[in-house]
Amino acid sequence: MRVGRRLLLDSFILFSVACSIFFLFSKIGGDPVIQMLGTHASAAQITMLRHQYGFDQPLHIQFFHFLADLVHGHLGSSFATHQPIAGMFLDALYPTVFLGLPAFFISFLVSLAVAFACLRWQQFDRVLRFLSSLGISVPALVYILLGQYIFAYRLGIFPVSGFYGSILHKVWCITLPLIIYVLVSVGFQVQVMRSLLLQEMKQEYVLVAYARGLSHMRVFFRHILPNALAPLLVYALSELPSLFLGVFLLESFFAIPGLGLLMVDAINSSDFPVIRAMTLFVAILTILCNEIADVAIFVCDPRTRSSL
Amino acid sequence: MKYCWLLAYVGIGVASWSGCIAGNWDTRIGPLYAPPSLESIAGLCGTDIFGRSVLFKVIKGTEVALFVGFVTAMVSIFIGTLLGAIAGFFGGLLDASILWCMTVLSSIPHIMLLVAISFLLQRGLFAMIIALSVTSWVSLARMVRTYVLQQKVHEYVLAAQSLGASRLRLLCVHILPGAFPMLAVFFITACISAIKQEVVLSFLGLGVQGYPSWGIMIDDAKNELLRGVWWQFLAATIALFGIVLNLSSLSEKKT
Numbered sequence: 020m021r022v023g024r025r026l027l028l029d030s031f032i033l034f035s036v037a038c039s040i041f042f043l044f045s046k047i048g049g050d051p052v053i054q055m056l057g058t059h060a061s062a063a064q065i066t067m068l069r070h071q072y073g074f075d076q077p078l079h080i081q082f083f084h085f086l087a088d089l090v091h092g093h094l095g096s097s098f099a100t101h102q103p104i105a106g107m108f109l110d111a112l113y114p115t116v117f118l119g120l121p122a123f124f125i126s127f128l129v130s131l132a133v134a135f136a137c138l139r140w141q142q143f144d145r146v147l148r149f150l151s152s153l154g155i156s157v158p159a160l161v162y163i164l165l166g167q168y169i170f171a172y173r174l175g176i177f178p179v180s181g182f183y184g185s186i187l188h189k190v191w192c193i194t195l196p197l198i199i200y201v202l203v204s205v206g207f208q209v210q211v212m213r214s215l216l217l218q219e220m221k222q223e224y225v226l227v228a229y230a231r232g233l234s235h236m237r238v239f240f241r242h243i244l245p246n247a248l249a250p251l252l253v254y255a256l257s258e259l260p261s262l263f264l265g266v267f268l269l270e271s272f273f274a275i276p277g278l279g280l281l282m283v284d285a286i287n288s289s290d291f292p293v294i295r296a297m298t299l300f301v302a303i304l305t306i307l308c309n310e311i312a313d314v315a316i317f318v319c320d321p322r323t324r325s326s327l
Numbered sequence: 328m329k330y331c332w333l334l335a336y337v338g339i340g341v342a343s344w345s346g347c348i349a350g351n352w353d354t355r356i357g358p359l360y361a362p363p364s365l366e367s368i369a370g371l372c373g374t375d376i377f378g379r380s381v382l383f384k385v386i387k388g389t390e391v392a393l394f395v396g397f398v399t400a401m402v403s404i405f406i407g408t409l410l411g412a413i414a415g416f417f418g419g420l421l422d423a424s425i426l427w428c429m430t431v432l433s434s435i436p437h438i439m440l441l442v443a444i445s446f447l448l449q450r451g452l453f454a455m456i457i458a459l460s461v462t463s464w465v466s467l468a469r470m471v472r473t474y475v476l477q478q479k480v481h482e483y484v485l486a487a488q489s490l491g492a493s494r495l496r497l498l499c500v501h502i503l504p505g506a507f508p509m510l511a512v513f514f515i516t517a518c519i520s521a522i523k524q525e526v527v528l529s530f531l532g533l534g535v536q537g538y539p540s541w542g543i544m545i546d547d548a549k550n551e552l553l554r555g556v557w558w559q560f561l562a563a564t565i566a567l568f569g570i571v572l573n574l575s576s577l578s579e580k581k582t
Contacts, residue, residue, distance in 0.1 A: 035431045047446040152579075156571040158526040160545055161564050168552045264436055268530065272549070286442055286531055298439040305434045 029306055036302045037089065041082055044295045094296040099288045104296045107281060114182055115277030118193045118269070119262040122200040127255055129201060130208035137213050138220060139235055147209065154206030159199075163272050166199045180274035196269040211254060219247045249320040256312040260305040264297070332573045340393040343386045352383035352539060360551075363558050373558035375547070381559045384539035385566050391452070391540040392570065395525055396518035399459040403517055404510055407464035408503070411471025416479065416498050422472075429465045437462045441524070445533040452535045455528055459521045467513050471506060478502045515578040519571050526567070541567045 056064055069075045073084055088095065094104040137144045171179040177195040184192075219225070220243060228238045267279025274280070278297065285293035342348045355378040356369045363373040363381075372381035414425040432440075441458045448454035478484065479502070487501045522541075528534045529542030541563040548560035 032427070032430055032434065035427070036434050039431060040435065043443050043447070047443060152572065152575055156568050156575060157564065158523045158545070158567065160526050160530060161560075164545070164548050164552060164560065172553065261436070264438055267438070268527070282438075283531065286533075289446075294439065294442065298435060298443070301436040301439065302434045305436070 025310070029310060033303065033306055036306070037086065037299060038082070040295060040298050040302070041085055042078075044291055044298075045078060045081070047291065089299075095292045097285075097290055097293050099285070099290045099293075104293055107293070108278070108296070108300065111276060111278045111281045113277075114275050115263055115266065115270070115279065117189065118196060118200075118275060118277065119266055121193075122197050122204075122266070123255075123259070123262055125197070126201040126204040126208060130205045130212055131251070133205065133209045134212035134216055135239060137209070138216055139239070148213075151206040151209045154202070155210075159203045159268055162199050162203050163268055166195060167272055170195055180272070182273075182275040192273070193275065196266075196273045196275065200266065200269060212251065215250050215254070216243065216247055219243045222246075245319075249316045252315045252319065253312045256308045256315065259308050260301055263301055263304065329573060329576055332569070333577070336389060336570050336573070337393065339386055340390045343390045344394075348383075348386060352387050353379060356380050360554070360556050372562045373556075375544075375559050376551075381544075381562050384544060384559075385541070385562045387539045388541040388544060388563060389566060389570075391535055391538060392522050392525065392567070395452070395456060395459070396521045398456050399463065399521040400514045400517035402456070402460035403464040403467060404514060406460065407467030407513075408471050408506070408510065410464070411468035412475050412498055412503060414468070415472040415475030416494070416502070425468070426472075429468055432461075433465050438527070441528060442531065442533065445528065450533050450536055452538070455525065455534060458528075459524055463517050463520065467510075467517075470509060470513070474506050474509065475502055478505060512578050515574050519574050519578075522567065522571060 056068060066075075073081060076084075092105060094108070096103050097107060100107070133147060137147050167179065171177045178192050182189055182192050224246075225238060225242060228242050233241075263278050264282060265279075266277065267282055269275070270277045270279035271283045281293065282297055284290070285297070339348075356367075357374050357378055359374060359376055359378045361370060361374040361378070364370050369380040369382060372385065375381055375384065410425050410429075414422040440462050444458035444461060445454045448457060475498075484497060484501060487497055492501070525534060525540060526542035526545055529540060530546045534540055534542050544559050544563035545567075548557075551557075551559060
């Protein structure tokens, strides 16, 4: 009953998202046919192509075609390369996941550790908070430019750009972007996690645990962490969708052919079908992650089960 | 001390807007890519690819950054408070439809929404401000809605209601003033994120056109650093770093 209602609500939101994306993108980008053929195409050519792609039909009919295609998994084809978009996505997904997932987990664990250190050793708290606010005061672009210039170009420790060769070489290629990603995101995540953990630490069960003479480590790992797990998981899952496009700066500077680079190229060449499909893809992912987050709370926090 | 810094930035922004300083930022003052020198004020931070003064460009960029940050924060506070308060206070179908609107907006990735709106409204300062405001009001609306929902059941509201206060008066005079600290903190964070997003939008070529901004100056560095031209990059970064650090220290004090 409950599940059915949620699914219905989600599909309604999904439909509205698809709707708004379709109409937003039908307004922009000018005439796609003229873009494909150039401004010097003959009228007959334009009419033919327009008919072929179904652009001569009213907007709502086009929308139904768009939805039907979507259900069948056809995302259309790119204006720039004339390849099917689904194939381009699948090719680009691998480098993005290759860079994104390790980056995500490492930065999550590092910031959890740093947040713990902040709360455990109070004398570092001020220093670490100062460092993290210094870190987030500079845009990520600056870190990328500096990191690439100093470590790859000047010192030559890492490859300047590219993503090719054997698995080991690929790992080598993503090392520097990975480090930059972790540095940039830790500054922000530490502050979020610190406040999440601090909320738990103020609870009385922590005081009781200390009163029983338990060590800091035991209190943290056996008492605080399990209780803080639900909000931490929700936070992590809400960040997960942004991983796919969030690394686009890194991907375009280090020439890693992932989804982010695909997006930047599509924006630069005004390739609207690709931008539209990508928007939809990430939107679906966001909705999915929200659902998973709700289920995750349900699984790891038994207290919420009674309310459901 | 913190306010002095902010005032200095605002002063520079206003002065450059009124044309007192850096009015001639687009005239050529020397050879292209001249390194910083102490000989003249204009050449203090060197020159860019067209031989223009980097110092003047940084000053002009201050104006753009403050304008973008301030206006974006104001617009998103206006939309966010209005819709959040309406949703929380009136409830029912109005609440459901506003919530639905917010869920849809927050499901679409922000960067894509920024891109789409920038394309829709022709690239430029105006489109950038609209795009940044549209993406940033949702989180505030959520906070205001929760706040109003919490406060609605308090006794002071009931007291005011029994004295015959209208619903509009209840909301605007009794409930919303309590949300002011929250709004002030949001104003600062929205400013910060708008100033930082401007850099990303400039990288995508969707930023301000025909006007210097810190984002464009930082973005230019991708070609300049390899030639050993670091002054434009450094000047813009330091200017941006200063204002963001200053604003974030202000928001910490208020919480």
